[in-house]
Amino acid sequence: MTSYIYYTATTLDGFLADPNDSLDWLMTQPIDNDGPFAIADLMATVGVTVMGSTTYEWLLRHLGDDPWPYPEQRTFVFTHRDLAVVHPSIELIAGTPAEHRARIEEAADDLGVWVVGGGHLAAQFASAGMLDEMVVSYAPVVLGAGRPLFTGQFDFELLETAQNRAFLIGRYRVVGPRG
Ligand SMILES: NC(=O)c1ccc[n+]([C@@H]2O[C@H](COP(=O)([O-])OP(=O)(O)OC[C@H]3O[C@@H](n4cnc5c(N)ncnc54)[C@H](OP(=O)(O)O)[C@@H]3O)[C@@H](O)[C@H]2O)c1
Structure with a gap:
């Protein structure tokens, strides 16, 4: 069974990025x-x-002259657009996660799948039964608006907590959609 993990950082009020897609609050x-x-x-x-x-x-905007950071992994980018592909390990796909389940799991081989984000894509994976865990690192910041951590209504079970310097980290099992 391939395991799927949504591993991300968020503000205390549940945003992955500010309304302009800036991560300045995180990088500092x-x-x-x-x-x-x-x-x-x-x-x-x-x-x-x-x-x-x-x-x-x-x-892509923040790579500068650096190489693609995940060359050892296969990367699937969900998009309806014809974006630049900057490494042979990257593939553009569209549609539901379930439609692509077989090829995602074939590419993962015996390893897991990192659902990088954003929050609506993570929710699409959860709705398809393709999300096992969520690891959230909470930064001590409130933004008031931005890109959501997760969309829809789901229940989670807290499995573990930790601190890494500024971050409070929670590891959760995805229980499923509410109701
Ligand atoms: N804090 C963190 O650790 C962290 C982690 C991850 C991301 N981020 C940031 O958070 C923000 C997330 O942005 P976002 O909320 O816009 O989410 P996103 O998932 O990065 O991008 C959403 C876009 O992906 C495409 N898409 C989504 N589902 C699709 C599907 N099933 N089929 C085809 N295309 C699909 C659509 O765009 P098109 O079809 O128009 O291309 C959609 O508008 C970004 O700024 C990112 O850098 C932060």
């Missing part, structure tokens, strides 16, 4: 890259990343 926070729930630990467990086009375009 202290974090221990060898501490609890470090990104390197996640990357060792995933064979596939999936993301929406806003997240992909944010990454």
Whole structure:
């Protein structure tokens, strides 16, 4: 069984990014890259990343001269547009997660899938029964508006908590849609 994890950082009021897709509030926070729930630990467990086009375009804008950060993983970008593909591991797809389940899981092989975001894509995966866990790092910031952590109505079960410098981290099991 392929495991799907939505691993992300959020403000205290549940935003992944500000209304202009800025992550300045996040990048200025202290974090221990060898501490609890470090990104390197996640990357060792995933064979596939999936993301929406806003997240992909944010990454492209901020790469500068750096290479694509996930060359070891297969990346599926959900979009209806013909975006630039900057690495052979990247594929543009459209439609529901369920429609692509077989190829996502084939690409993951024995590893997991990192649902990078945004929040509506994560909810689409949860609705399709393709989300097992959510790991949320809460930064000590309130923005008042922005891109949502999650859309729709779902229940989660808290499994674990930790602190990494500025961040309060919660690991949750996805229980399912409410009601
Ligand atoms: N705080 C963090 O750790 C973190 C993590 C992830 C992302 N972020 C940021 O949060 C923001 C998220 O942006 P967002 O809310 O707009 O979400 P997003 O998921 O990155 O992008 C949404 C777009 O993806 C495309 N899309 C979504 N589902 C699709 C489907 N089923 N089929 C085809 N296309 C689909 C649509 O665009 P088109 O069809 O028009 O291309 C949609 O407008 C970004 O600024 C990102 O950088 C932050």
